[in-house]
Amino acid sequence: MNKTDITCDVVIVGGGLIGTTLACGLAAYGVDVAVVDRITPENIISPDFDGRASAIAHTSKVALEGIGLWPIIAGETQPIDEIRVSDRPSLMFLHYDHADLGDNPLGHMAENRLLRTGLVTLMHQTQGLTVLAPAEITEVARTEGRAAVALDDGRTINCQLVAACDGRASATRTQAGIGVTGWTYKQQAIVTTIDHERSHDGIAHERFLSSGPFAILPLKGGHRSSLVWTEKSALVGSFMALDDGAFLDEVAERVGGFLGDVSLVGPRFCHPLGLQVAERYMDTRLVLVGDAAHSIHPIAGQGLNLGLRDVAALMDILVDAKRYGLDLAHSAGLERYQRWRRADNLLMAGMTDMINRLFSNDIAPVRMARDLGLAAVNSMPPLKRTFMRHAMGQVGDLPKLMRGEALG
Numbered sequence: 001m002n003k004t005d006i007t008c009d010v011v012i013v014g015g016g017l018i019g020t021t022l023a024c025g026l027a028a029y030g031v032d033v034a035v036v037d038r039i040t041p042e043n044i045i046s047p048d049f050d051g052r053a054s055a056i057a058h059t060s061k062v063a064l065e066g067i068g069l070w071p072i073i074a075g076e077t078q079p080i081d082e083i084r085v086s087d088r089p090s091l092m093f094l095h096y097d098h099a100d101l102g103d104n105p106l107g108h109m110a111e112n113r114l115l116r117t118g119l120v121t122l123m124h125q126t127q128g129l130t131v132l133a134p135a136e137i138t139e140v141a142r143t144e145g146r147a148a149v150a151l152d153d154g155r156t157i158n159c160q161l162v163a164a165c166d167g168r169a170s171a172t173r174t175q176a177g178i179g180v181t182g183w184t185y186k187q188q189a190i191v192t193t194i195d196h197e198r199s200h201d202g203i204a205h206e207r208f209l210s211s212g213p214f215a216i217l218p219l220k221g222g223h224r225s226s227l228v229w230t231e232k233s234a235l236v237g238s239f240m241a242l243d244d245g246a247f248l249d250e251v252a253e254r255v256g257g258f259l260g261d262v263s264l265v266g267p268r269f270c271h272p273l274g275l276q277v278a279e280r281y282m283d284t285r286l287v288l289v290g291d292a293a294h295s296i297h298p299i300a301g302q303g304l305n306l307g308l309r310d311v312a313a314l315m316d317i318l319v320d321a322k323r324y325g326l327d328l329a330h331s332a333g334l335e336r337y338q339r340w341r342r343a344d345n346l347l348m349a350g351m352t353d354m355i356n357r358l359f360s361n362d363i364a365p366v367r368m369a370r371d372l373g374l375a376a377v378n379s380m381p382p383l384k385r386t387f388m389r390h391a392m393g394q395v396g397d398l399p400k401l402m403r404g405e406a407l408g
């Protein structure tokens, strides 16, 4: 063993939103972790790194409170009080109001940069957490007895368990021989932020345009919104190449006039869209978490929320194992995690896929059927409440952290 080598309980490969949340959560409960990312925290929080904002479901917010992130960022988040779904050109719409279920908002919008900045702050405050970035992984060696992650600077991190949080293109997953099923949507999401004259009043809008869904998501302050414009991949290049004036015209036409005058804030980004699910979530001393395990269409704003559920479920299992002095990579624990999370993630992947296919086409009978469907759901309060509970993350077998309970 080299004298600069590190030993810890869990190595987290990938310091994205999921990897850093898992790191802060585990370390807060006494599990020693090291997080490795090829990008430094300073670059990850720069304004041109990630212009997205995420819809955080109510139960995800509860989990983020539990790990101490929410108090750092709460003042900059925006409650979502209502969601309005409409299908152009018919303008048939479905209206979700949080008041139909109680006092809690349906969710909160948080800019990803805010989440990332908050997580970097929390990592600095947390004991038992080592950040290794920038660092490139050269080898992940796993045997029944131990795991070791070799870095390009010559160091090795010895651990009990490797958590692959390295995103959709996870090299750790590929190296472990874990296959994926999935497809691309031939769609990309153009993401940008706008300021607007009138207040959004805490209402999120989802419009189904012929190219795909167009979301207007309320941000803190009342007069700023994040846009997720799903467009056919073949057309995205030409929209991204427009000068700011012409791009703003395209944006304003899609937003419509209800927010008054609009202007662009910051850069635009585009993200290719696809669905991908890993065939299994575990291998010897390895577990997949977040987008490394499942990557879905952002139509319902659920990808990060599913990853946070993975984090909370894995924390339930690992914190217990640590407390009882068990091997953190014990197969019974990892199998429980896989059973718990795979079914839930597959269900959401299937639902988002179906909704996107249903709403991203202009075939007249399909349009008529979906409009009737929207109207029917809108007129059935029990069904509407069920959909709202899904959006709030209040269904299924929730891990303790998402129920607001302490672990251990």
Ligand SMILES: Cc1cc2nc3c(=O)[nH]c(=O)nc-3n(C[C@H](O)[C@H](O)[C@H](O)COP(=O)(O)OP(=O)(O)OC[C@H]3O[C@@H](n4cnc5c(N)ncnc54)[C@H](O)[C@@H]3O)c2cc1C
Residues within 6 Å of the ligand: 013, 014, 015, 016, 017, 018, 019, 036, 037, 038, 039, 052, 053, 054, 055, 056, 135, 136, 137, 165, 166, 167, 168, 170, 171, 189, 191, 228, 271, 289, 290, 291, 292, 298, 300, 301, 302, 303, 304, 305, 306, 307
């Ligand atoms: C347009 C859009 C809008 C979205 N909106 C929402 C929303 O409103 N609500 C929601 O819940 N979800 C949303 N999502 C989904 C959500 O953004 C993702 O599910 C989430 O960001 C995945 O995080 P992750 O940490 O698992 O993966 P990533 O963000 O991909 O992070 C992976 C990390 O691993 C690092 N890495 C990769 N390979 C290596 C390596 N070999 N060595 C070291 N480090 C490595 C990368 O640098 C990166 O930091 C949206 C997605 C898109 C595309």
